[in-house]
Amino acid sequence: MVRGTLEVLLVGAKGLENTDFLCDMDPYAVLTCRTQEQRSSIASGKGSDPEWNENFVFNISGGVSELNIKLMDSDSGSNDDFVGEAKIPLEALFTEGNIPVTVYNVVKDEEYRGEIKIGLSFTPAEGNLEEEGAEETYGGWKESA
Numbered sequence: 001m002v003r004g005t006l007e008v009l010l011v012g013a014k015g016l017e018n019t020d021f022l023c024d025m026d027p028y029a030v031l032t033c034r035t036q037e038q039r040s041s042i043a044s045g046k047g048s049d050p051e052w053n054e055n056f057v058f059n060i061s062g063g064v065s066e067l068n069i070k071l072m073d074s075d076s077g078s079n080d081d082f083v084g085e086a087k088i089p090l091e092a093l094f095t096e097g098n099i100p101v102t103v104y105n106v107v108k109d110e111e112y113r114g115e116i117k118i119g120l121s122f123t124p125a126e127g128n129l130e131e132e133g134a135e136e137t138y139g140g141w142k143e144s145a
Contacts, residue, residue: 001062002094002124006033008058009119010040011101012051013071016114019081024048025073027083029116032068033058042074048114060122066090069116071106084113093122 010029019025024047029040036058043050058067067090071083084106093099101119105112 002064003061004059004122004124006058006060006064006067006090006093007121007123008056008067009101010052010054010056010069011117011119012049012053013106013114013116014049014103016048016050016071016083016106017108018048019073019083020075025081025083026075027071027073030070030072031056031058032070033060034064064090067118067120069104069118071116082108084108086116086118088118088120090120090122093120097122097124 008031010031013027013029016025016027024045026042026044027046027050028042029052031038031040038056038058040052040054040056043052067088068085069088070085073081073083075081085108086104086106088104099120101117103115103117106114106116
């Protein structure tokens with residue numbers, strides 16, 4: 001079981017489909033790691049090539065296999081538009097500990113809609129749940145009072 005801290009550097013995106021027809025869109029990202037969700041700032045008027053350079057931290061505790069990043073266009077007066085999403089597998093990160101800034105495809109309706117730049121690092125927690133549990137029941141012995 002993997003436990004630790006996932007750090008995400010959201011650098012920017014490129015070549016996104018502009019969902020605003022009369023002006024540049026105002027994109028933001030929603031990062032989801034299992035049940036934890038965080039939102040970036042809005043890159044106002046940045047259109048198809050926004051830059052954020054923002055850091056996000058998630059606590060990882062088992063069963064996490066990917067980071068999901070949804071790109072949205074902030075619209076005042078109506079619902080925000082879904083631009084696309086990137087699903088980033090985390091297995092290699094748990095082994096390597098660090099993945100430098102890498103470009104991932106943004107997909108909507110199973111079609112390429114641009115790309116997003118993300119840097120990832122993982123710091124394992126001290127100890128491991130399985131090890132802690134094993135120590136508590138090791139040999140079945142209990143010290144008497």
